[in-house]
Amino acid sequence: MSNTGALEIRNVRKTYPGKERDVHVLENINLSIKPGEFVSIIGLSGCGKTTLLRHIVGLESEYEGDILLDGKRLNGPSLDRGIVFQDHRLFPWLTVEKNIALGIVGKSEKEKKEIVDSHIELVGLKGFEKSYPYQLSGGMSQRAAIARALVNQPKILLLDEPLGALDALTRMYMHNELERIWEKEKITMIMVTHDVEEALYLSDKIVVMSAKPGRIQKVLNVSLPRPRDRAGHDFADMKEQVLEEFMLHTEHHFSYAI
Amino acid sequence: MNVTVDRTRIARFAEGGFLPAGLLLAWYLLTKYHLIDPHSYPSPSDVLNGFLAVWKDGSFTENLLISIVRVCRGFLAGASFGYLLGILIGLSKTADKLISPLFNAVRQVPIPAFAPLLVLVSIGEPSRVLFIAIGACYPVALNTVEGIRCVKREYHEVSEVFRFGKLKRFLKIVLPSSFPSTLTGLRIGLSVSWLLVVAAEIFMSSGGGIGDMMWGCREMSRNDLVIVCIVTIALVGFTMNILMKMLERVFSSWRVTLKNAR
Ligand SMILES: Nc1ncnc2c1ncn2[C@@H]1O[C@H](COP(=O)(O)OP(=O)(O)OP(=O)(O)O)[C@@H](O)[C@H]1O
Numbered sequence: 001m002s003n004t005g006a007l008e009i010r011n012v013r014k015t016y017p018g019k020e021r022d023v024h025v026l027e028n029i030n031l032s033i034k035p036g037e038f039v040s041i042i043g044l045s046g047c048g049k050t051t052l053l054r055h056i057v058g059l060e061s062e063y064e065g066d067i068l069l070d071g072k073r074l075n076g077p078s079l080d081r082g083i084v085f086q087d088h089r090l091f092p093w094l095t096v097e098k099n100i101a102l103g104i105v106g107k108s109e110k111e112k113k114e115i116v117d118s119h120i121e122l123v124g125l126k127g128f129e130k131s132y133p134y135q136l137s138g139g140m141s142q143r144a145a146i147a148r149a150l151v152n153q154p155k156i157l158l159l160d161e162p163l164g165a166l167d168a169l170t171r172m173y174m175h176n177e178l179e180r181i182w183e184k185e186k187i188t189m190i191m192v193t194h195d196v197e198e199a200l201y202l203s204d205k206i207v208v209m210s211a212k213p214g215r216i217q218k219v220l221n222v223s224l225p226r227p228r229d230r231a232g233h234d235f236a237d238m239k240e241q242v243l244e245e246f247m248l249h250t251e252h253h254f255s256y257a258i
Numbered sequence: 259m260n261v262t263v264d265r266t267r268i269a270r271f272a273e274g275g276f277l278p279a280g281l282l283l284a285w286y287l288l289t290k291y292h293l294i295d296p297h298s299y300p301s302p303s304d305v306l307n308g309f310l311a312v313w314k315d316g317s318f319t320e321n322l323l324i325s326i327v328r329v330c331r332g333f334l335a336g337a338s339f340g341y342l343l344g345i346l347i348g349l350s351k352t353a354d355k356l357i358s359p360l361f362n363a364v365r366q367v368p369i370p371a372f373a374p375l376l377v378l379v380s381i382g383e384p385s386r387v388l389f390i391a392i393g394a395c396y397p398v399a400l401n402t403v404e405g406i407r408c409v410k411r412e413y414h415e416v417s418e419v420f421r422f423g424k425l426k427r428f429l430k431i432v433l434p435s436s437f438p439s440t441l442t443g444l445r446i447g448l449s450v451s452w453l454l455v456v457a458a459e460i461f462m463s464s465g466g467g468i469g470d471m472m473w474g475c476r477e478m479s480r481n482d483l484v485i486v487c488i489v490t491i492a493l494v495g496f497t498m499n500i501l502m503k504m505l506e507r508v509f510s511s512w513r514v515t516l517k518n519a520r
């Protein structure tokens with residue numbers, strides 16, 4: 001499968017109808033993502049990051065504007081886009097391997113088995129094939145969910161705070177894992193995160209969102225060479241830049257409030 | 259860990275045994291000192307002797323088996339029908355609109371009220387089985403509908419993202435996700451069936467069974483045997499409930515709840 005997957009988001013606007021008044025969640029979202037890019041979306045809680053991912057994966061069909069994948073307007077979910085939900089959403093009644101296998105479409109049993117095995121290997125869950133989700137740690141569940149999202153070789157993988165529940169050390173380990181998977185699979189990854197360092201370590205591009213309604217405040221390109229050095233000078237500089245986005249934002253809000 | 263589980267089990271068993279043991283003792287004392295009329299209220303030893311007699315002549319086992327087979331038939335028929343009905347109502351809004359009002363109205367009729375009608379339809383075994391089946395069907399249907407409606411939206415979204423077809427969604431998500439709820443319905447349905455088998459044997463008598471036996475003994479004023487029947491009915495019902503609970507545990511082990519963690 002060719003690794004295209006150019007994503008073009010144009011003037012997307014979304015309101016959820018409400019009882020009292022409509023909830024305006026996304027406003028004027030414009031973003032283009034090149035095939036194979038690693039993009040992070042970062043922003044305060046409730047600013048619409050999950051909503052944006054839901055649009056890209058195709059779970060929301062009522063919105064204004066266009067989302068184009070390789071030039072074609074999205075029409076519902078499709079196997080060329082995988083998603084790892086904020087809550088991993090593994091099926092609790094299935095083992096890890098069955099969860100992963102369930103997503104595979106149009107393959108013989110033998111091929112399925114091979115795909116499952118290779119993906120379990122990929123996310124480092126060997127030995128837990130027969131475990132049930134309740135027997136896994138938070139990070140292991142997320143890894144299983146990542147494996148499940150990759151089985152149909154999507155062009156784009158969406159990750160909604162995949163490492164949100166992890167401690168700092170496991171998180172760093174998972175950063176390397178994610179980078180490895182991204183390099184190996186050569187796919188576009190779009191990850192929502194709250195962690196500036198995480199975004200900097202992994203991304204080619206960081207999308208900073210602001211809230212109410214959710215809009216894109218800034219898109220920062222990160223051109224640091226990989227693998228990145230978290231303690232490096234340039235890394236620290238970039239981090240300042242990103243953090244500044246939030247400072248400016250709060251200041252703006254403050255003066256507005258007066 | 260197993261040890262502690264066993265210990266609490268034994269403790270719970272012992273705790274549950276206090277009251278029956280106390281009642282047994284009180285009964286023994288009341289009859290021993292002739293505080294109650296010994297003719298209408300047999301003593302524990304009378305009951306034991308009565309039990310040994312019916313055990314030896316085989317009538318006890320025979321009637322018990324008849325009731326168990328009968329309850330199994332009624333339960334299987336009613337539960338299967340209830341399951342299918344529950345799936346239909348749970349999945350289809352149209353079926354829900356068409357069937358639910360009638361179902362909910364009929365459900366209000368106490369099952370014994372169906373007895374006269376059933377006797378008209380058929381005499382003998384089919385009517386007894388049908389009587390039980392009616393009672394078994396409700397809880398299975400209701401719990402299945404509930405289970406299907408409570409399948410998380412999140413899981414439906416996953417199946418959308420993976421482009422599952424309707425059948426795959428039904429078989430791989432809706433059914434397994436709702437099964438614990440169905441199992442609860444099955445457990446309740448089986449208890450109801452066991453209650454109803456006794457009623458069926460009394461209302462539609464002369465087909466054998468433990469209820470029939472009890473009624474016969476009552477007419478012959480053999481109260482010792484009536485008590486044998488009552489205790490048997492209680493014990494069988496109790497055992498069935500325990501077995502069903504074990505089954506529920508096995509099939510919903512993936513549901514980590516406080517109840518399962520015990
Ligand atoms: N179905 C819905 N109906 C109404 N409002 C919604 C709906 N889904 C989301 N919202 C609103 O949209 C806003 C953005 O939600 P979203 O889940 O996208 O935030 P988020 O950026 O992912 O936050 P977090 O970082 O906490 O996950 C919230 O204010 C939320 O209340």
Ligand SMILES: [Mg+2]
Nearest residue numbers: 049050086160
């Ligand atoms: Mg979110």
